Amino acid sequence: MGLEGAEFDLFRGTPGSGELVSKHTTDNTGAFQVNNLEFGDYYFVETKAPAGYELDATPRPFTIGEKEVTVPFVVKVANKKVEEPVGSVNLLKHDEADENMGLEGAEFDLFRGTPGSGELVSKHTTDNTGTFQVNNLEFGDYYFVETKAPAGYELDATPRPFTIGEKEVTVPFVVKVANKKV
Structure with missing residues (x-):
């Protein structure tokens, strides 16, 4: 699969x-072509990875010589997909008078965003x-x-806001919600 950008x-x-000879950007097929290079040693360096992928700035050397005059030389570069950082959250629903008394059957909707403008x-x-x-x-x-x-x-x-960030990746974030008896 070729990567654009x-x-x-x-x-x-x-x-x-x-x-520096020139700058290039891959098209929708993940490729570009450079023509009319003189014989000699060259190398590519990736300066910007495609969206969602890690940059690989390892130099990719190649030589243009007799064999490459009639057949285009191909340099392949693979990019590793960026893993999206993620975290976890725990919700504890408990009796208002006793935090150790968990309450079964409470239903919650989880929204992304800020209260009033979130997406379910x-x-x-x-x-x-x-x-x-x-x-x-x-x-x-x-x-x-x-x-x-x-x-x-x-x-x-009442909306119970929280943020998933660096500290919450390895330790689940806990949201505590108390309920008052009827």
Whole structure:
């Protein structure tokens, strides 16, 4: 699969001591062609990776000589896809008077964005420990809204904002929500 939008500098000489010849960008097939190169040593250096891919600035040397006059020489460069940083969040629904008493059956909507302008991501229900976990959330701002209270408790639809970021990648972020008995 060719990748569009990669940018390369072409140098004449050997890596580290070359002279810039030209700049190129891959097209929708992931390729570009350079014509009319004089015999000699050259190398490409990627200066900008395609969107969503890691930059690989390793010099790619090649030589133009007798064989390359009639048959185009091909230099292949692979890019590694960037892994999106992700994190997790745990929600604990508990009795207002006893944080150790998890409440089963509370339903929550998870939104991405800020309260009032978020986009629905998913729906969740607390288990018999009063918790649930949501994994693989991209970095960003989120919030939970309770849509159904556990039996015998008042609904608290206050948005509960949180952010998934660097610190939350390895340790799940915990959102605690208390409910008042009816």
